[in-house]
Amino acid sequence: MSVVADHLSWGVKRKAIVKDVSLRVTDGETLGLIGPNGSGKSSLLRLLAGLKRPDQGRVTIHGKDIAAIQRRALAQSVAFVQQNAATETSVSVRDVVRLGRTPHRSALSGWRAADQAAVDGALARVGMTHLQDQSWLTLSGGERQRVHIARALAQSPTVLFLDEPTNHLDIHHQIEILQTVRQLNVTSIVALHDLNLAAMFCDRIVVLKDGALVASGTPETVLTEDLIANVFRVAAAVSPSPHHGRPQIHFHTGV
Ligand SMILES: Nc1ncnc2c1ncn2[C@@H]1O[C@H](COP(=O)(O)OP(=O)(O)OP(=O)(O)O)[C@@H](O)[C@H]1O
Secondary structure, three states, rough: OOEEEEEEEEEOOOOEEEEEEEEEEEEEEEEEEEEOOOOOOHHHHHOOOOOOOOOEEEEOOOOOEEHHHHHHHHHHEEEEEOOOOOOOOOOOOHHHHHHHHHHOOOOOOOHHHHHHHHHHHHHHHOOOOOHOEHHHHOOOOOHHHHHHHHHHHHOOEEEEEEEEEOOOOOOOHHHHHHHHHHOOOOOOEOOOOOOOHHHHHOOOEEEEOOOOEEEEOOOOHHOHHEEEEEEHOOOOEEOOOOOOOEEEEEEEOOO
């Protein structure tokens, strides 16, 4: 088991934001995290990745309690692609991606062939090799997002957390990034808003509503018309795609 969360709760002042969430993610699985705005997806991802401490419950990654793993050791196996992550300084695309190697390097070790191979591979994976000399500040929103994903891939993680990785991307790159994530030999937990993309690319889906886990399972079992009406408040028809067999959702509220 790659990631196990037991009874995680977290809140701010008197507001409970993540409520008693338990889940298990197996090695190599792509788990989708869906739910309405404010349902707690980002908060849960940050708890799972060890970026926030839960008020109750615990998370283990590869069998180790993350509260007991040192930051650097955690960063050698866990990478996090944040929503709207910013890189302020005027550095090149290549330099941003090189930062992904930081947890694997010591003060004494120079830049090694393995570091270069990881950076080159990550740039190629997201289709950014041709822009590697460009200043990060001059990139479009979608290009920046792809560079942040490349930085996470350069980290060579065994567990990858992605918070809305497709929100600035055109449809070609949305599909390409999710295909890449799925094909990596890495356990991935990805918060997504697009239910059709979640259905196409996730092995399993977890649904959050008001901070609580309300459903989990395969896309076929989770993405029902009733769940979409109850959790997302839209009317939809769900049927298997004739092209790939996964559920496809046709929204008809208000049309
Ligand atoms: N540090 C904080 N202090 C106060 N409230 C917070 C804090 N972090 C999150 N929240 C609140 O917790 C709720 C869940 O936020 P979170 O960002 O986890 O939701 P989300 O499902 O990722 O939302 P979205 O789909 O809009 O990105 C929101 O109501 C948010 O305002």
